[in-house]
Amino acid sequence: MNTPQPFFSDLSKIKAILLGAEPSNNSSKGKTVYLEYVFGINGKDKRYFQMIEKNLSAIGLTRFDIYAQNLVQAYQAEETNNNIHWESIAEKWLSILKNELDQFDKSRKIPVLVTAERIMEFLTMEPLPTPKEIYKGLADGILAADENRLGRVLIPFYRHYYYDLSKDEYISYRDKLRNFFH
DSSP states (O other): OOOOBOBOSOGGGOOEEEEESOOOOOTBTTBOOOOSBGGGTTSSOOTTTHHHHHHHHHTTOOGGGEEEEESSOSOOSSOGGGOTTHHHHHHHHHHHHHHHHHTTOTTOOSOEEEOOHHHHHHHBSSOOOOHHHHHTTSSOOOBOGGGBTTSSOEEEOOOSGGGOTTSGGGHHHHHHHHHHHO
């Protein structure tokens, strides 16, 4: 099975887990681009990680502070947003991901930066505020470990350019995350 490898530098220095949905993409004229690492981190093609890296910097983290992995780790026929079966596929991968993360963080103290609303919806056990409410500081989107299926603190950290944490309108959320990690 061809899957991107998780990305990390030093497991003993991980400050956050960065969680993607799955590696599927139709980025090369409708064809899948196979990535060596999750989000293409350390690859020549920066488009998958560029916004995430910018937002990491905005909260005082770098790629060397994270463990990056996807919830669904295998390429799918359809990208997440077009895959009507994504939740049932994710269900099969959830225990695999939990076991993988427990290998280096048994106490489940390292928080998870969740890169897509669909992942948050899958992992939560209650209705969520909208991304706009969270990013504008109108609602708290951070979920405690006992409020989700992953059993870790979940932090919305959406990778779409709309959620660029350098925007002035998101200053309260950016500062909240910066304070969370420092």
